[in-house]
Amino acid sequence: MTGAATSLLVSPQGRRSLFYLLVPRTRRHFTPAQITLLAETDETRSKTSKKTPEVREEEIRKYASEALLSWLEQNTASIVREPGGSLVATEIMLCADGDKAAASRSLLKVISTSYPSADPSLQHPIDLPHTSRLYKTLLQGGHFNHATKSVEPAPGWDAGAFAKEFTEIVGKDVTIGMCTLGEVGREIWES
Secondary structure, three states: OOOOHHHHOOOHHHHHHHHHHHOOOOOOOOOHHHHHHHHOOHHHHHHHOOOOHHHHHHHHHHHHHHHHHHHHHHHHHHHHHOHHHHHHHHHHHHHOOOOOHHHHHHHHHHHOOOOOOOOOOOOOHHHOHHHHHHHHHHHHOEEEEOOOOEEEEOOOOOHHHHHHHHHHHOOHHHHHHHHHOOHHHHHHHHO
């Protein structure tokens, strides 16, 4: 099922096919026009399906979750470097069903490398804005809602466990380096 996932990341249309498996029709990833277009099938679906839309969405999410978590675990380094990949990784971690431990460890190993990057031609992943947003969202436990000015906790995500693993896997030295040696960290540290 995930054979084409890596190639789907690079375009907004491709990413939507992955998002639809986990968070169908969410305004975060689908425009109102797209949601309206998708809703045109609702009447037909109500006549041809014995299941409610909620039950069908849950079944699809459960079916897709294991494969998406495995794909993320196996391809983490390349996924988080792609702007669209970070969006997909965020939704997988917040919304997929199942054991997320291996994917969490894989995400944390990617940023546990020495900071700043030993290779000046390759930025440390945490210095990429889209990648740092991924980790911030996971550490805060869900997406920030600008209307309510609060975090919407993801029911299937344990931010506390992720934070604990962060301290264990990323470690003190790399974390301090991220806070004090990066461009933003240096600005704060020196002021």
